[in-house]
Amino acid sequence: MRIAELGRRSGVPVPTIKYYLREGLLPAGELTSPNQARYTDAHLHRLRLVRALVELGGLSIAAVRDVLGALDDPDMSLHKAMGTVSAAVAPPDVDVSDEVAHEQARAFVERQGWDCPPDSYAFKALVGVLTTAREVGQHRFVDLLDGYARACAQLAEVDLDYVLRMASKDEALEGVLLGTFLGDATVAAVRAMARREVSERHAASEG
Amino acid sequence: MRIAELGRRSGVPVPTIKYYLREGLLPAGELTSPNQARYTDAHLHRLRLVRALVELGGLSIAAVRDVLGALDDPDMSLHKAMGTVSAAVAPPDVDVSDEVAHEQARAFVERQGWDCPPDSYAFKALVGVLTTAREVGQHRFVDLLDGYARACAQLAEVDLDYVLRMASKDEALEGVLLGTFLGDATVAAVRAMARREVSERHAASEG
Numbered sequence: 001m002r003i004a005e006l007g008r009r010s011g012v013p014v015p016t017i018k019y020y021l022r023e024g025l026l027p028a029g030e031l032t033s034p035n036q037a038r039y040t041d042a043h044l045h046r047l048r049l050v051r052a053l054v055e056l057g058g059l060s061i062a063a064v065r066d067v068l069g070a071l072d073d074p075d076m077s078l079h080k081a082m083g084t085v086s087a088a089v090a091p092p093d094v095d096v097s098d099e100v101a102h103e104q105a106r107a108f109v110e111r112q113g114w115d116c117p118p119d120s121y122a123f124k125a126l127v128g129v130l131t132t133a134r135e136v137g138q139h140r141f142v143d144l145l146d147g148y149a150r151a152c153a154q155l156a157e158v159d160l161d162y163v164l165r166m167a168s169k170d171e172a173l174e175g176v177l178l179g180t181f182l183g184d185a186t187v188a189a190v191r192a193m194a195r196r197e198v199s200e201r202h203a204a205s206e207g
Numbered sequence: 208m209r210i211a212e213l214g215r216r217s218g219v220p221v222p223t224i225k226y227y228l229r230e231g232l233l234p235a236g237e238l239t240s241p242n243q244a245r246y247t248d249a250h251l252h253r254l255r256l257v258r259a260l261v262e263l264g265g266l267s268i269a270a271v272r273d274v275l276g277a278l279d280d281p282d283m284s285l286h287k288a289m290g291t292v293s294a295a296v297a298p299p300d301v302d303v304s305d306e307v308a309h310e311q312a313r314a315f316v317e318r319q320g321w322d323c324p325p326d327s328y329a330f331k332a333l334v335g336v337l338t339t340a341r342e343v344g345q346h347r348f349v350d351l352l353d354g355y356a357r358a359c360a361q362l363a364e365v366d367l368d369y370v371l372r373m374a375s376k377d378e379a380l381e382g383v384l385l386g387t388f389l390g391d392a393t394v395a396a397v398r399a400m401a402r403r404e405v406s407e408r409h410a411a412s413e414g
Contacts, residue, residue, distance in 0.1 A: 011342075048343045079410040083403075114404050122399035129392045135218075136259045137252060138385055140369070141393075147365030148397045151358040156401035158354030160409060162347070178345055180399075185336045187398065188391045190355045192329035194363035196290075197321050202367060203286040 006039045010047045023061055025050050025068060052178060063088040071173050081173050085180050101130035104142045112149050159183060213246045217254045230268055232257050232275060259385060270295040278380050288380050292387050308337035311349045319356050366390060
């Protein structure tokens with residue numbers, strides 16, 4: 001297909017596609033004349049992936065490049081790919097200087113028997129949330145964590161099961177990447193539904 | 208305290224505080240001279256809440272006003288307050304036109320026996336995620352939902368329990384508001400930790 005059709009089918013504007021081509025996020029098409037190229041379904045697929053990483057994941061171009069590199073590396077395991085994604089999505093500006101929040105996160109990880117280093121994205125993100133909770137006076141927010149841990153372990157098993165059922169390693173790696181972004185958005189949506197449900201049931205039982 | 212101290216202790220710049228005062232998000236201080244006012248710990252508390260709603264929740268000023276109105280309404284129940292928050296955080300631009308995704312979300316809600324109307328934020332958000340999953344070729348993503356539902360119901364029980372233990376209704380309402388934003392960020396962080404753990408265990412068991 002021509003670049004115009006690639007744009008139509010992916011929903012990505014042609015100038016943006018050209019930018020991705022220049023940045024190497026999309027392989028060049030096959031030249032059919034000095035200034036015209038042909039693109040395949042593989043390009044369309046990769047373009048949709050880039051779009052999802054940028055729009056859903058909020059990733060920078062450099063981070064997308066890292067993630068695609070992990071995807072294209074035949075020697076990379078699922079486990080390693082998950083680490084690359086986590087590093088790519090790491091927000092650079094989480095304030096982890098609150099010592100109380102840091103100690104709360106450390107004690108939580110230890111209680112769970114989890115092996116989560118303090119320099120990982122997940123650990124820093126948790127310290128950030130606990131810091132905010134303290135700042136806004138929700139001093140007992142930390143008490144939620146153990147309950148969350150059990151539910152999140154269940155979510156992680158569901159995710160792993162999904163990835164392991166995939167036919168090819170390529171597909172599985174992409175599932176891991178997208179699952180991280182899509183998964184967070186999905187959990188937020190399903191959680192909002194469940195809260196509504198639980199709250200309604202509680203309101204009904206009270207009235 | 209003077210406005211400068213209010214700024215220092217809340218981490219909100221003084222011009223921003225003045226803007227919030229003009230917009231009615233923060234009640235006026237007690238005038239001690241024609242151009243000087245005194246603020247209390249109640250102002251500091253409210254200001255930290257506004258900051259969290261804007262920074263964490265990404266809420267517009269109008270949405271913050273709605274949320275604070277719900278908080279200050281003595282007749283509002285916990286259940287109703289949760290609805291107000293959901294409406295306030297609703298992103299205006301979720302594309303829910305994909306009929307397959309819409310039907311997937313409807314069937315999911317029906318399977319769970321949940322009462323979640325198609326015009327609610329949570330429903331639209333789910334349709335949006337399922338649309339993206341389809342666009343990027345993750346056609347089996349929808350299979351994750353039932354597993355997510357069980358874990359999210361567990362999260363909702365943990366949240367409700369947290370809110371119900373609070374000493375006052377005011378505190379509980381604030382817990383609901385903040386829990387929505389802080390909770391999503393916390394679940395994302397804890398989920399990242401749990402995925403790492405589950406993936407590591409799986410990698411170890413494979414050799």
